[in-house]
Amino acid sequence: MSAASGPEIDVADYRDVWVFVEQHDGEAAPVSWELLAKGRELADETGESLVALVVGDGVAHLAEEAVARGADRALLADDPVFEPYRADPYGEQFRALVEARKPSIVLIGGTHTGRDFAGRVAVPAHAGLTADCTELAVDEAGLLLASRPTFGGSAMATIKCPAHRPQMATVRAGVFDAGEPAEAAENAAEAVESVDVVVAEEDTLSTVLERVVGGVVDITDADVIVAGGAGCEGDVTPLVELAEALGGEVAATRAAVEEGWVEPARQVGQTGKTVRPHLYIAAGISGAVQHLEGMNGSDVVVAVNTDPNAPIFEHADYGIVGDLHEVLPALTAMVREKREVAA
Amino acid sequence: MNDGWNIVVCVKQVPDADDVTIDPDTGTLNRSDAPAVLNKPDHNAVESALALRDAVGGTVTAITMGPPPASAVLQAAVAAGADGGVLLTDRAFGGSDTWPTSLALARAAEELDADVVICGEESTDSSTGQVPPGIAAHNGWAQLTYTESLDPRPDEGVLVGTRDVEGGYERVAAALPVVVAMVFGANDPRPAGLHRKIFAETEFEPVQWTAADLDIEDRVGLANSPTKVGGMDTASPVERERTRVDSVEALYDHLAEVL
Incomplete structure (x- = not known):
């Protein structure tokens, strides 16, 4: 030694x-x-x-x-x-x-x-x-x-x-x-x-007793991501519905994952995944540096937050001050409506 | 094994990450007055160590490497319930990357006759997660990284850990001695008891070991660190439109352009 x-x-x-x-x-x-x-x-x-x-x-x-x-x-x-x-x-x-x-x-x-x-x-x-x-x-x-x-x-x-x-x-x-x-x-x-x-x-020094894997999403391939943070306050339905309407995936901050609102495989940021989608919608996300690190490579970033001074607005292309529980459903309805008109 | 396990918990003093912010215009860092605190993931390591002692008996010894003020994190571990603390402190440790750092911690764990070494997932200031497997590798011990929960089996002399792996989890039985890295947020750390806190602040004195005490004075520090920082660049801030819209309709119109 x-x-x-x-x-x-x-x-x-x-x-x-x-x-x-x-x-x-x-x-x-x-x-x-x-x-x-x-x-x-x-x-x-x-x-x-x-x-x-x-x-x-x-x-x-x-x-x-x-x-x-x-x-x-x-x-x-x-x-x-x-x-x-x-x-x-x-x-x-x-x-x-x-x-x-x-x-x-x-x-x-x-x-x-x-x-x-x-x-x-x-x-x-x-x-x-x-x-x-x-x-x-x-x-x-x-x-x-x-x-x-x-x-x-x-x-x-x-x-x-x-x-x-x-x-x-x-x-x-x-x-x-x-x-x-x-x-x-x-x-x-x-x-x-x-x-x-x-x-x-x-x-060998160890034995694998059991391995349970499978059925876990990979958000790193998604073109559109709708991500939620603390502002979800336990209700991620608006994220899920908008993601579905846009053909994208739901993601989350560490805070939302730790609350158990979203599964860990969907966490974006320093201790989660790095994503670079075409469109990243950050809903109820304040914009902590640890989160920004995982999504800063996105082509277009949209921020939805009730706090007009949230740092996320400085890192977004388009921002709207408002409650995600109102903004996202309205946006979802519009996406669906235009799609029906187009079809 | 009747006397329980010698449990060693590794802790680190780091600048408080919550006080570090970025200026969006310049991309520079505002960390001027960030106070030094116990690395957040290490709170989960300390809790796991205490819970393990509750289950199998034995002792919990906290160790850290750093200059004398770093003993504050040993004090925090003792306040939470650790039995004692060891400070690895020596100018010779200066400039150590993860290779010599894990060597020093590995040698200290050996000196303490550790059965289980518990670490946090990674440090918030360096974020490598390389030290726990490094300790295991230096000593030729088993390792359980990204562990969510522990299930000790003292009769068999093994520690079973549930590990977070891509797409799910696995349960792994590791022979002792074993080095564990707990997932950040794996448990709810117990608050420090008042009497323990007073003891930690007034009576507790860490044991101090130098590199020579561990017989590694020629193997640590900058000279024995394979990695060198070759340069530091300010990350160029990503240019964003920063357009505020005041209606969902206006937002939709912008989205329609990009989709």
């Missing part, structure tokens, strides 16, 4: 951009493909290979899809010990791979699973890890510039990792475009390499 930080490493020994393909039950998390597309750009800039890391049980199809989506190679660690995800076997496998193959950059989705994994694996590698990035670039020297909002979104901090490798970053979902896989990836299977599994079940 008391050894110094380990031998000085030669950063020149480390090459390539890796993307951790997070998957659950054989299905890739959307952020995985977003990162693969971004990783392709970075690898092209540094002149290195893009490598997909696929870990799970019966997930060869994801390794092939990663190649179809632009990875030069995929490393596949396929074993029952990796399903479902657990930090310690995933961490041990990753440590072994990093030691043997020395990646320069590793990108991981900023999901709960991704952050659980990244925090674990960065330690044995003595890697530099930047959390929750929203911008990625490489400088002239090929050094990763990982940028993230800080101070509640008022500033962007750019983090570098000059003397340690790999350079790791968790990246927020919904920030980059995933793109589409190439149609005929005939050589996909050839670009997939199965690696030795270094973990045994008897060495």
Whole structure:
């Protein structure tokens, strides 16, 4: 334990951009493909290979899809010990791979699973890890510039990792475009390499007793979002009806989620999702910086609030002072009416 | 296991996020007088630690890393019911990123012979959430991040945690020792009792450990932090129309243009 930080490493020994393909039950998390597309750009800039890391049980199809989506190679660690995800076997496998193959950059989705994994694996590698990035670039020297909002979104901090490798970053979902896989990836299977599994079940530290998932919405894909905050006062029906009329999704602030009015998967903001819809209607939302951070990329923002001095009006294109329980139903009626006229 | 569990709760002093606002015109930060407080998610960690002690017996020890004034957050934990507090304080810790920070906390947890280490989800000033898995990784212990509730099973020597995962939840049984990060808002922290509060403010003195006490003086601080802040830019404020309308009809007309 008391050894110094380990031998000085030669950063020149480390090459390539890796993307951790997070998957659950054989299905890739959307952020995985977003990162693969971004990783392709970075690898092209540094002149290195893009490598997909696929870990799970019966997930060869994801390794092939990663190649179809632009990875030069995929490393596949396929074993029952990796399903479902657990930090310690995933961490041990990753440590072994990093030691043997020395990646320069590793990108991981900023999901709960991704952050659980990244925090674990960065330690044995003595890697530099930047959390929750929203911008990625490489400088002239090929050094990763990982940028993230800080101070509640008022500033962007750019983090570098000059003397340690790999350079790791968790990246927020919904920030980059995933793109589409190439149609005929005939050589996909050839670009997939199965690696030795270094973990045994008897060495694991935890057991997943039960996993209950499914049926949860993904608001990050919605074109229109109707979001509510404390001003909903327990009644979100106006949000639901307007969202339905506009073909959008309902979202909420942390306050509304904590009150139990809206499910956690619909939370927007620093500790929730980042969304960039075409239209974002903020109803009964004061406009705390933590919330703004999750929706500031929206094309058009509409604010509805009873308080004419609510900060949200400063961050909106169109604002109306009024009670959402009156404004939204009136708006919903108009949307429905015009649609009927059009039909 | 008859004596209960050694429960360690990690707490952090941060600037009060509620006092930090943004100027919409310049995008700059107004945080001038933000007072230092206990990181909000850590209140849930302290509550979980106390509830765990209620269930299995043992002790709760709060630890923090920082300059001497940071002991105020240990005082807050003791006021809430923690049995004691340890302040990791040393100039050598200065400039530590999450790698050495989690090392220091991991070594302290080892010194305290911890069975369970409980942390908040993340800090409101750095928001990385990397320290809890970092502590677990340094010590080779199990980890339960994004935990909503805990179900201790002392007879089996395991702690079962219900974790918030994408699209649902999972229940995971972890062998001791284990590092837990509680979801922010997972529980209702109990108020500090009056007598405990008086004790915390008048009699409580934290134990102080230096980097040398933990035998990590060559492994912490700026020099052992892989990440460096390469630059700080003011986020360019998003340009908005900021048009006020006074009727739903007018609002609808604007929406009709964009939809």
